[in-house]
Amino acid sequence: xxxxxxxxxxxxxxxxxxxxxxxxxxxxxxxxxxxxxxxxxxxxxxxxxxxxxxxxxxxxxxxxxxxxxxxxxxxxxxxxxxxxxxxxxxxxxxxxxxxxxxxxxxxxxxxxxxxxxxxxxxxxxxxxxxxxxxxxxxxxxxxxxxxxxxxxxxxxxxxxxxxxxxxxxxxxxxxxxxxxxxxxxxxxxxxxxxxxxxxxxxxxxxxxxxxxxxxxxxxxxxxxxxxxxxxxxxxxxxxxxxxxxxxxxxxxxxxxxxxxxxxxxxxxxxxxxxxxxxxxxxxxxxxxxxxxx
Amino acid sequence: xxxxxxxxxxxxxxxxxxxxxxxxxxxxxxxxxxxxxxxxxxxxxxxxxxxxxxxxxxxxxxxxxxxxxxxxxxxxxxxxxxxxxxxxxxxxxxxxxxxxxxxxxxxxxxxxxxxxxxxxxxxxxxxxxxxxx
Numbered sequence: 018x019x020x021x022x023x024x025x026x027x028x029x030x031x032x033x034x035x036x037x038x039x040x041x042x043x044x045x046x047x048x049x050x051x052x053x054x055x056x057x058x059x060x061x062x063x064x065x066x067x068x069x070x071x072x073x074x075x076x077x078x079x080x081x082x083x084x085x086x087x088x089x090x091x092x093x094x095x096x097x098x099x100x101x102x103x104x105x106x107x108x109x110x111x112x113x114x115x116x117x118x119x120x121x122x123x124x125x126x127x128x129x130x131x132x133x134x135x136x137x138x139x140x141x142x143x144x145x146x147x148x149x150x151x152x153x154x155x156x157x158x159x160x161x162x163x164x165x166x167x168x169x170x171x172x173x174x175x176x177x178x179x180x181x182x183x184x185x186x187x188x189x190x191x192x193x194x195x196x197x198x199x200x201x202x203x204x205x206x207x208x209x210x211x212x213x214x215x216x217x218x219x220x221x222x223x224x225x226x227x228x229x230x231x232x233x234x235x236x237x238x239x240x241x242x243x244x245x246x247x248x249x250x251x252x253x254x255x256x257x258x259x260x261x262x263x264x265x266x267x268x269x270x271x272x273x274x275x276x277x278x279x280x281x282x283x284x285x286x287x288x289x290x291x292x293x294x295x296x297x298x299x300x301x302x303x304x305x306x307x308x309x310x
Numbered sequence: 311x312x313x314x315x316x317x318x319x320x321x322x323x324x325x326x327x328x329x330x331x332x333x334x335x336x337x338x339x340x341x342x343x344x345x346x347x348x349x350x351x352x353x354x355x356x357x358x359x360x361x362x363x364x365x366x367x368x369x370x371x372x373x374x375x376x377x378x379x380x381x382x383x384x385x386x387x388x389x390x391x392x393x394x395x396x397x398x399x400x401x402x403x404x405x406x407x408x409x410x411x412x413x414x415x416x417x418x419x420x421x422x423x424x425x426x427x428x429x430x431x432x433x434x435x436x437x438x439x440x441x442x443x
Contacts, residue, residue, distance in 0.1 A: 048367060183365060190362040212331065215369040230369055232332065293330075 020078075021045040021167050021199035022066065027075035029061055036061045036223040037075060043216065046196040048189060050214030050231070051203040052296075054304050058223040059203040060099075063171050067097055080166060093121070096165035098156045098173050104144045110155060111140030114162075121163045129162035135184065150177050157185060161192060168192065170202040174209060182206070186213045211235065211296035219303065226303060231296070238299050239291040241271040241281070249285040257281070258302055270294070270302035323364055331366050335374035340402040343383055343394055350399065354384060354392040381405055 022043035029036040036058040043049045053059050065072050066079060068088050077084040082091045107113035118124040133139065136154040138147075147155065153173060160168055168189075174182050186209065189200050204210055210217060211231060218228040227234055245251070245265045253259045256275020261268040271277050271291065281289055294302075320338040323331055342348040355363070357371040364371070375392060378384045383398040383405075395401070421431045 046368075186365060187362065190358075190365065190368075193368065194358045194362060196358065208325070212325070212370075213365070213367050215367045231367060232330070232369060232373060295325075 019045055021047075021080060022049075022201060023076075023078040024062070024066075025076050025078075027062070027065065027077060028073045029065060029070065030073050034058070034061075034223065036065075039075070039220070039223070039225055041218055041225060042228065043199060043201055045199050046193060047215040048193055048200045048202065048213055050210035050217045051201060051220070052205065052207060052210060052217060052300065053220040053226075055205075057220045059220060060171055061223075062220070063097070063099075063169055063201075063203060066169065067092070067095070093123075094165060095167040095169060096160035096163050097169045097171070098153075098160045099171040100153075100175070102156050104152075104155060104159070107144060109140065110138055110142045110144060110147075113144060113155065114140070114159065117159045118162070123164045125162050125164050128164070129158065132158045132161060132188070135188070150181050153177060154181070154185070157188070161188060164198075166198055168198070168200045170200065170204075172203055172205070174204055174206050182209060189213070207297040207300055208295070217296070219300065221304065235294060235296055235299060237273055238294050238302075239271050239273060240294050240298065240302075241267075241269045241278075241289055241291050243267050243269075243281060243286040243289040245285055246287065251281075251284075251286070254280075258305065260302055260305065270299070320364075323366065332370045332373045332377070335360075335364070335366075335371060336377050339374070339378060340383065340406065343398045344402040344406055346399065348394050348398075350394050350396045352394045354394070356391065 020042055022041065024039055024041040027037045027039040027041075034056070039058075039062065041051075041062070051059050051062070061070075064070055066077055066084060068084055068091075071085075079091050079095055082094075084091055104113040107116055114129065118126075118129070136151070136158060138151065138155060138158065142151075144152070144155065153176070157170075157173060160170075174185060177185065189202075190213070192198055193200055202210070202214065214231050216229065217231045217234055219226045240260075245267065251257075251259055251267060251269075253269075254277070256272035256277035257280070258270040259267065260270060267286070271281075278289070278291070320335070320342060323334040323338070325331065327334055329337070339348070339354075348354075354360070354375075357375055358368055361368045361371045375384065375386075379386060379392075382395055382401045384392055385395050386392050418431055421434065426434065
C-alpha cells in the first residue's frame with residue numbers, strides 16, 4: 018500500500034457550501050501540502066478524515082483503514098494539530114504532556130525531551146501564558162512525540178515567525194526521514210509549501226483543482242506575455258487564463274500540457290515569451306479564473 | 311543510518327539565488343565534484359538526510375540526484391547508498407564546459423545585436439577576464 022491517505026468521492030453538504038465530490042491521494046512518506054483559498058474546504062476535509070462530522074458520500078482510507086469503521090486504529094496511528102486545540106486546562110506544559118502520553122503506547126520520551134529543548138519549552142511553563150507560537154509548538158510536540166504514522170496539520174505555521182517556521186519544517190523533514198511516515202499540511206504559506214512539500218493539492222469551492230508532485234505542478238504552467246495586432250481579442254479558454262490586457266499587450270497563465278501555446282501561435286499572438294511561475298503566482302491566477310467565470 | 315552525520319556544506323540554497331532549487335543542488339554538487347572536494351567513491355547523504363539539511367522537500371533532492379545520475383556524475387547502489395562516480399570529475403567538468411559554451415554563445419549574440427564587431431567582442435571578453443582577477 019503506497020498511499021497513506023486515499024479519499025474517493027467524498028461529499029459533505031452544508032446549507033451554503035458543498036465539499037466534493039473530492040478525490041485526494043497522499044502518498045506514503047511524503048509531505049503533502051493542501052492549499053486553497055479561505056473557505057475552500059481544507060479544514061472540512063481534515064475534520065472528516067478524523068471523523069469529526071459525517072460525510073454524505075464517499076470513502077476515506079487512512080493507511081488502509083476506513084475512517085468511520087476503524088476509528089480507533091486510525092486515531093492511534095494518526096495525529097492532528099489544529100489551531101482549535103487548547104491545552105490551557107492542564108495548567109503547566111508538563112501536566113499536558115503527562116496527560117497526553119498516557120494514551121499512546123508509541124510515545125517517545127527521548128524525542129519529546131529533544132523537542133522540548135528545540136522548541137524552548139519547559140515542564141514548568143504555564144500553557145496560558147505561552148506566546149501564540151509557543152502554543153503551536155506545544156501542539157506540534159504533543160503530536161510528534163507520539164511518533165504517528167500520519168501527521169495532519171491544519172494551518173500550523175500561520176503566525177509563526179520565520180525562525181520558528183524553519184524549525185518546524187526541519188522537524189517535519191526529520192519526521193518523514195524514514196520514508197514511512199507521512200505529513201499532510203494545510204497552509205496558505207505558499208512559498209513554504211513550494212519549498213518543503215513533495216506533493217501539493219489545491220482545492221477551491223470544495224473541489225480539487227490540481228494535484229501532483231510540487232515540482233511538476235509548478236513546472237507545468239508558465240506566465241505568458243504576448244502582443245496582438247489589429248484588434249485580435251482573446252478570452253480565457255482551456256489551458257489559458259487571461260490575467261491582464263493593456264492595449265495590445267497581454268498577460269496570461271498557460272498550461273503547457275494543454276496545447277494552448279501552439280493555439281496562441283496560430284491565432285494571432287505575437288512575440289510570445291514564457292516565464293516560470295511560483296506556486297503563489299499559480300495559486301493567484303487559478304483563484305482569479307474562478308472569479309471571472 | 312548512523313547518527314554520525316557529515317555536515318554537507320553545499321548549502322544554503324535559496325529561491326533568491328535564481329534557478330530552481332533542484333538545479334541549484336545539481337550545480338553545487340557538480341562544483342564540489344569538479345573542484346575535487348568530493349572525490350570518486352565518496353558517499354553522498356541519502357536524499358532524505360540532505361533534504362533535512364538543506365531544508366527543502368525530499369522530491370527536490372531526489373530530482374537533483376536523478377539528474378546527476380543521468381549525467382554519470384553519481385551512481386546508486388541498491389541498499390548501500392549514492393556515491394560519486396569514477397569519471398564524475400570529468401563528467402561534471404564536461405557539463406560545466408557545455409554550459410559555459412552556451413552562455414558565451416548567448417553573450418556573443420547579445421553583443422552582436424548591440425552592434426559590436428567580433429574584434430570588439432573579444433576586447434570586451436579580455437576586459438571582463440581581467441576584471442575577474
